[in-house]
Amino acid sequence: MHAFRTHTCAALTANEVGQTVRLSGWVHRVRDHGGVLFIDLRDHYGMTQVLCDPDSQVFAEVEKVRSEWCIRIDGEVKARDPELVNPRIPTGEIEVYIRDIEVLGAAKELPLIVFGDQEYPEETRLRYRYLDLRREAMQRNMTLRSDVVASLRKRMWDQNFREYQTPIITASSPEGARDFLVPSRLHPGKFYALPQAPQLFKQLIMVSGFDKYFQIAPCFRDEDPRADRSPTDFYQLDMEMSFVEQEDVFTTVEPVIKGLFEEFGGGRKVDEVWPRISYRDAALWYGTDKPDLRNPIKMDMVSEHFRGSGFKIFAQLLEQDGTEVRAIPAPGGGSRKFCDRMNAFAQKEGLPGMGYIFWRDGNDGMEAAGPLAKNIGPERTEAIRQQLGLGTGDAAFFLGGKPASFERVAGRARDVIGEELGLTEQDRFAFAWIVDFPMYEKDEESGEIDFSHNPFSMPQGGREALDGDPLEVLGFQYDLACNGYELISGAIRNHKLDIMIKAFELAGYDEDEVRKRFGGMVNAFQYGAPPHGGCAAGIDRMVMLLADEENIREVIMFPMTQRAEDLMMGAPSEPTNEQLRELRLRVLPPEE
Structure with missing residues (x-):
């Protein structure tokens, strides 16, 4: 028999019932069911349930093992009772009765738990990356x-x-x-x-x-x-x-x-x-040169509708060279509550806000609402609606200035609008x-x-x-x-x-x-x-x-932290004086 294993922890099925096997791996978790110890034994390939009862000669040794101990067990493969079969894992039809055990590597108290989905600070995960990497997702x-x-x-x-x-x-x-x-x-x-x-x-x-x-x-x-x-x-x-x-x-x-x-x-x-898509069009339509095309929203230039209009902020802005006004259509976003939320988003991103218009049912049919609609009048508002292809229940948001000053936020706003309104298609890769x-x-x-x-x-x-x-x-x-x-x-x-x-x-x-x-x-x-x-x-x-x-x-596998530090290996580290002399270098003290 091999020194460590005859099978991996994903290999045993009902075909091996009655065989004596050897498995090696990590103790994923231990469960005590009325004195019978059940261990989920894990290796890179999967999981096998092994167990030991008080009549076993190695029961006292099995009692000592804890989570993440690395062990080797010999045992007999037995079929699980039909009502105890676990269809979620390849080895769910069997379990292994432990006849012998060897501790290959004991583990002290764990800084993070491998079993389960607990969240840990990034510093903890990277400092103990070898434990973090044992987790199923990793x-x-x-x-x-x-x-x-x-x-x-x-x-x-x-x-x-x-x-x-x-x-x-x-x-x-x-x-x-x-x-x-x-x-x-x-x-x-x-x-x-x-x-x-x-x-x-x-x-x-x-x-x-x-x-x-x-x-x-x-x-x-x-x-x-x-x-x-x-x-x-x-x-x-x-x-x-x-x-x-x-x-x-x-x-x-x-x-x-x-x-x-x-x-x-x-x-x-x-x-x-x-x-x-040309770089210029990508910047105009999506506010970025790496657009998410799962989102169908396409921004558009609407400067002419605000030039000389009653909305003085944009009208005066457009008198300056290199400025423009862009609109972000928001199909289905036609409520004041949503518009106010997006305006607050722009403010968090460092802009004064975003102007908006939304269209709703009125006494005489569809009507435009919002501060911009009142300032620029119905003709300009209707021209914007037709240009953007919007209707009742829809909205549009507006940003103005030199593109470099608002393009990034416009692109982010487009993403947020697409997500919040359920417009961005999931389960798709759009290139x-x-x-x-x-x-x-x-x-x-x-x-x-x-x-x-x-x-x-x-x-x-x-x-x-x-x-x-x-x-x-x-x-x-x-x-x-x-x-x-x-x-x-x-x-x-x-x-x-x-x-x-x-x-x-x-x-x-x-x-x-x-x-x-x-x-x-x-x-x-x-x-x-x-x-x-x-x-x-x-x-x-x-x-x-x-x-x-x-x-x-x-x-x-082994990433750095946000501050470009390897907490596990201690990099970057200070060179020794001997290394500096050999390289003929001198290190200046950090600036205060």
Whole structure:
């Protein structure tokens, strides 16, 4: 007999009745039924009920075990009485009578209970992550993650991609986030960087003549944390292809992602058609470049209805350059109570509020109500209603100013309205490609031009497009949004050296700096670089959606806290004086 087990805790059925078996696992819970001890014994695969009565020679030993002790038992498989069969588990037809027991690992008092659904503070869960991971939901999430990665690899191989690995220690690059720097012992005063993405290397792989590349790639970015983003590192499905245009990338990626969500989505609907939405339209209609299309609400521009109107706040606002008024339709939201609640929501988000109009039955048919309706009059109100396609029982909310000042709140309000009014379709994955991103953006404070997205993208229109207003230049850049999250970001790359140098020049990098910072790519592009493009899909975020979790830490094995700390391993930690001397570094005390 094997030293630890003949079967897993999910393997025994009525077919094994009468056999002597050996099981190993953790004590999930202990129940005392009139002196007979029942133990739910758990391993990674499932649960088996084992029991011991006072007549057993090992009863005294079994009495000592507690929750989460790791034990090995030998015993005889017996059939449960028909009325005691548990159809919810594979082993529900049998139980094992303990004949021998060995404690493999005793456990002291637990800081968190594995059995049940108790909620614990995040710090407790992360400090004792090895216990937290024993819980059923976490075992399920991590198994899902592993299966997703395996499926992605197979799907990429089926698309004739090959997997290649790129360096983890490299040079710093402007990917839009802070680098994690690594001091060099052999080159004092110089630093490596952990890669924010394999961007430059995968482009060089294309220059090297490899036609299709992919990698399950770790990426490192020193970022402020969010619920859908890790503050230190994450994994992505990274891919690149030669001799492709934007549509070729879409055609290649869609069946991979669609198939993955059909395989692991638990029967939820996966949209067949993935629309292409320009960045500008996404901002106008949804207030975000990662819209949740399960929500049918589409915002609209209604500035003309308020220009010169009796509602002075908007009328005067529209006299300023770059301002506009947008409406958020709310089908079914036509009550003062709901309108007041949404107005309070806007105030919590930092705005003065949201104007609103709602339509209801009146003495002479449908009538418009609310402060805005009284101020702008019936003709303008009716024009707004017709433009938005609304009717009795519906409402519309209004935000005005420069889009940058209210767009984010408008997008959030759209989400809240869709949820509260039951408009957002559940049990569905709604995908959309967001395209035509602007290459550049202007810093509101300094007025300087910088890249707004991937700096290595090909501008639409090529070299000539860079001779005009930089803020009008669009890139062959694209994101894939799903249910309000960005899953994929990518681009057709800029493979022509003269265009790349000009593109960086507009963002404040002269040719010498470009050649210094990206010497490997600059040199490579002088030797026959092919047209190429690709993208990267966030694995953590995809698993989060598939697992129906709202926090990305629920699908990462050993995540950091919100403050980028590993409470379990004690990172970050202070270096020793010896380490600092060897690296010729000095640590300044923290600022007060």
